[in-house]
Amino acid sequence: MLSTGLFGAAGDCIAQGMERWKGDKGEGGQRVNWRRLAAVTGLLFLAGGPCLHGWYAFLERLAGGLGGRGVGIKLALDQGVFSWIFNTGFMVGTGVLEGRRLGEVWIRCRSRLWPVMVTSWKFWPFVQIINFSMVPAG
Numbered sequence: 001m002l003s004t005g006l007f008g009a010a011g012d013c014i015a016q017g018m019e020r021w022k023g024d025k026g027e028g029g030q031r032v033n034w035r036r037l038a039a040v041t042g043l044l045f046l047a048g049g050p051c052l053h054g055w056y057a058f059l060e061r062l063a064g065g066l067g068g069r070g071v072g073i074k075l076a077l078d079q080g081v082f083s084w085i086f087n088t089g090f091m092v093g094t095g096v097l098e099g100r101r102l103g104e105v106w107i108r109c110r111s112r113l114w115p116v117m118v119t120s121w122k123f124w125p126f127v128q129i130i131n132f133s134m135v136p137a138g
Helices: 002-021 034-063 067-097 102-121 124-132
Strands: none
Touching: 002 034, 034 067, 067 102, 067 124, 102 124
């Protein structure tokens, strides 16, 4: 849980820095959007870590010990099913924690989910192949 929250905080700090570098001044011209940083960190710490832990345990029970075939099964389920659910939950959760209205959160989620997924698929499948094939379960 702690590592998920800390990595989430670091990732959001990097993302906010990149947004500023591209010219986005952020909400209210803040150097750091502390509310967003707290929402990302808190959500990943309290919900993301336990959710990911349970998901990886499920995948291991389902396809552990199957070698390369098991890695393929885990990857297909992770990227084809779970990443949609996790990214939707993340966007809705952070939007609500940032104080946005649920209707606004849902509209933003619907407009951003596909681009987020496409970007995610450029990175995470490669990381997950290493994770599922080399990192011991448990």
